Amino acid sequence: MLDINNVRKDFPFLRSGRIYLDSTATSLTPEPVLRKVLEYYHEYRANVGRGIYNAAQAATFAYENARAEVAKLINAKPNEVIFVRNATEAINLIANGLKFQEGEKIVTTILEHHSNYIVWLRLKNAKKVGLSIVKSDKEGLLSPSDFISHIDRRTRLVAVTQTSNVLGVRPPVKDIVKLAHEEGSFVLVDGAQSVPHAKVDVKELDCDFLAFSGHKMCGPTGVGALYIKEDLQELVEPLCIGGGSIEDVGIEYYRLRSGPGKYEAGTPPIAEAIGMGAAAVYLMNVGMGNIEEHERKLTKRMLQGLANINGIVVYGPRDAEKRAGIVSFNLKGMNPHDVAVALDTASGVMVRSGHHCALPLHKHVLNAPNGTVRASVYLYNNNEDVDVFLETLEEISKTLA
Amino acid sequence: MYSWRPLRRSLKLLHEVLDMRTLYDYYKLFPHTDCGYCGNTSCLTMLRRYCLGNSDLNSCIYFKSGERQTPKISYSPPPLRLPPAENISYIRPCPSEPTKVTIEVNVLPKIHSPYGYFDMITADKIFDHQISNLKISPSLGIARIESEAGDVMIFSEGKVIIRRGADERRAFWEIGKAIRLLWATVNRKIRAESAQ
Ligand SMILES: Cc1ncc(COP(=O)(O)O)c(C=O)c1O
Ligand code: SF4
Numbered sequence: 001m002l003d004i005n006n007v008r009k010d011f012p013f014l015r016s017g018r019i020y021l022d023s024t025a026t027s028l029t030p031e032p033v034l035r036k037v038l039e040y041y042h043e044y045r046a047n048v049g050r051g052i053y054n055a056a057q058a059a060t061f062a063y064e065n066a067r068a069e070v071a072k073l074i075n076a077k078p079n080e081v082i083f084v085r086n087a088t089e090a091i092n093l094i095a096n097g098l099k100f101q102e103g104e105k106i107v108t109t110i111l112e113h114h115s116n117y118i119v120w121l122r123l124k125n126a127k128k129v130g131l132s133i134v135k136s137d138k139e140g141l142l143s144p145s146d147f148i149s150h151i152d153r154r155t156r157l158v159a160v161t162q163t164s165n166v167l168g169v170r171p172p173v174k175d176i177v178k179l180a181h182e183e184g185s186f187v188l189v190d191g192a193q194s195v196p197h198a199k200v201d202v203k204e205l206d207c208d209f210l211a212f213s214g215h216k217m218c219g220p221t222g223v224g225a226l227y228i229k230e231d232l233q234e235l236v237e238p239l240c241i242g243g244g245s246i247e248d249v250g251i252e253y254y255r256l257r258s259g260p261g262k263y264e265a266g267t268p269p270i271a272e273a274i275g276m277g278a279a280a281v282y283l284m285n286v287g288m289g290n291i292e293e294h295e296r297k298l299t300k301r302m303l304q305g306l307a308n309i310n311g312i313v314v315y316g317p318r319d320a321e322k323r324a325g326i327v328s329f330n331l332k333g334m335n336p337h338d339v340a341v342a343l344d345t346a347s348g349v350m351v352r353s354g355h356h357c358a359l360p361l362h363k364h365v366l367n368a369p370n371g372t373v374r375a376s377v378y379l380y381n382n383n384e385d386v387d388v389f390l391e392t393l394e395e396i397s398k399t400l401a
Numbered sequence: 402m403y404s405w406r407p408l409r410r411s412l413k414l415l416h417e418v419l420d421m422r423t424l425y426d427y428y429k430l431f432p433h434t435d436c437g438y439c440g441n442t443s444c445l446t447m448l449r450r451y452c453l454g455n456s457d458l459n460s461c462i463y464f465k466s467g468e469r470q471t472p473k474i475s476y477s478p479p480p481l482r483l484p485p486a487e488n489i490s491y492i493r494p495c496p497s498e499p500t501k502v503t504i505e506v507n508v509l510p511k512i513h514s515p516y517g518y519f520d521m522i523t524a525d526k527i528f529d530h531q532i533s534n535l536k537i538s539p540s541l542g543i544a545r546i547e548s549e550a551g552d553v554m555i556f557s558e559g560k561v562i563i564r565r566g567a568d569e570r571r572a573f574w575e576i577g578k579a580i581r582l583l584w585a586t587v588n589r590k591i592r593a594e595s596a597q
Contacts, residue, residue: 354498
């Protein structure tokens with residue numbers, strides 16, 4: 001069980017009494033993570049992988065230790081984890097690093113965030129790579145069989161999200177990986193919304209690449225991670241090269257090193273990566289299973305409450321078991337932005353409104369061209385947060401809609 | 402740094418407040434000529450300033466001369482939630498709609514005081530579903546006007562938001578139109594009530 005009162009004490013942002021229900025966009029940062037970031041600046045502020053003096057070694061140690069902690073979170077080896085800016089950069093790295101050829105094919109889904117969608121459209125347009133979009137049902141649910149007709153011998157990559165940032169639904173990634181591997185395709189999992197909220201095990205999933213962001217998992221902004229299976233690192237070319245990514249350089253040649261360093265050209269976001277490591281430790285201490293269970297309870301409460309408010313349309317499955325702690329909805333007769341402003345002004349409840357960077361999904365599956373309101377929960381939200389949100393929403397529905 | 406008062410607490414307060422007399426009840430007792438004799442631009446300004454302790458009812462020529470009975474005023478305003486932000490801001494809340502601007506203006510800058518804000522409880526009493534595209538929530542402290550050109554939301558602390566506003570001029574035109582509509586309704590209502 002998660003001790004909600006103790007967890008809440010760790011998050012300074014909550015002290016003002018505001019109610020934060022937008023962890024899908026970005027999460028709050030707890031004191032232990034902030035302290036770890038500050039420790040770097042206070043005590044061993046030096047560059048990493050360069051320098052013989054003590055502080056440089058301490059910084060390198062902390063940076064590599066962070067990599068090991070992030071790796072542990074997803075059950076990877078440390079040298080399979082590459083620090084990048086965010087999930088978006090991780091996905092772009094794969095899109096460019098796999099050096100797609102004309103005639104090859106990429107499979108993705110209609111659920112995707114733009115960061116895991118327009119990159120593939122760009123490849124399609126620039127390199128004549130085939131692109132096949134798997135459609136979901138009205139609730140956003142996908143089954144392994146939906147992928148069968150899309151994945152074939154030409155398919156080089158299947159790029160799929162593990163948790164939709166709009167509907168909270170979780171495509172059957174493990175089965176998709178199996179199908180893709182049978183056809184000789186790689187699988188890139190967009191873990192931006194799954195890694196922060198549930199136990200993700202890359203060995204069990206057997207995916208080839210996994211992208212996620214530090215800022216959505218209680219870490220600092222400006223850092224994310226890309227998992228690349230060890231034996232595929234030879235194949236994937238880096239996005240940038242330069243200082244730090246070489247083994248040898250002569251006047252007319254260079255040789256890139258192997259391992260994560262190959263992809264981390266230039267001075268990396270050191271403090272941020274150290275913070276992301278501390279965030280991984282923080283989440284593991286609370287327990288990913290506990291976080292998942294806590295969010296499920298809150299989601300159930302939220303879905304039940306929403307069902308009792310007049311004029312509310314909830315998108316995605318009604319069953320809390322079928323979704324992560326992300327609920328998108330609309331209030332009939334009111335624009336989603338107006339609902340969000342009213343919630344914020346009246347009760348300090350922060351929710352996201354709009355298309356949540358998933359226009360194809362809003363246009364073609366949800367039939368909500370004006371967007372939706374999205375409330376999402378994380379380990380630091382409690383029942384009262386959900387209740388104040390529901391009460392305010394009910395009042396909005398009664399008086400303003 | 403200010404703190405948020407969750408709705409639950411303010412709703413309770415509100416129920417005490419809803420029973421009280423509103424500014425409108427007192428405004429009804431004024432002459433409504435907006436003659437300016439008292440040095441204020443309107444009777445409403447005079448009333449607000451009186452509530453703030455900044456003016457004397459006897460400076461009104463009608464009250465002074467006894468032509469109208471001087472009202473006894475004891476008015477306490479409903480609770481205020483947030484201090485207003487200043488200036489105009491242009492917000493694009495969703496990157497997928499770059500052309501749609503939401504304009505936020507604080508129409509009560511600097512004069513923030515116990516009375517210097519929109520009193521939605523009073524407004525609710527006055528308008529009482531008379532304007533079909535105007536919705537008022539006294540409990541939330543929000544009024545909403547739907548219009549084809551862009552929706553307007555007015556918040557008790559003085560914030561006004563115009564959504565889908567194409568540009569600044571259009572937005573202000575919308576606000577102006579909304580305010581004229583509201584004011585006309587107030588005056589019509591007062592005339593109707595005094596005719597009874
Ligand atoms: C499913 C999903 N993928 C990718 C991203 C992009 O993450 P970032 O903006 O950190 O690169 C997000 C962020 O909202 C997301 O929800
Ligand atoms: S003098 Fe009296 S009637 Fe004239 S504006 Fe002032 S309050 Fe109104």
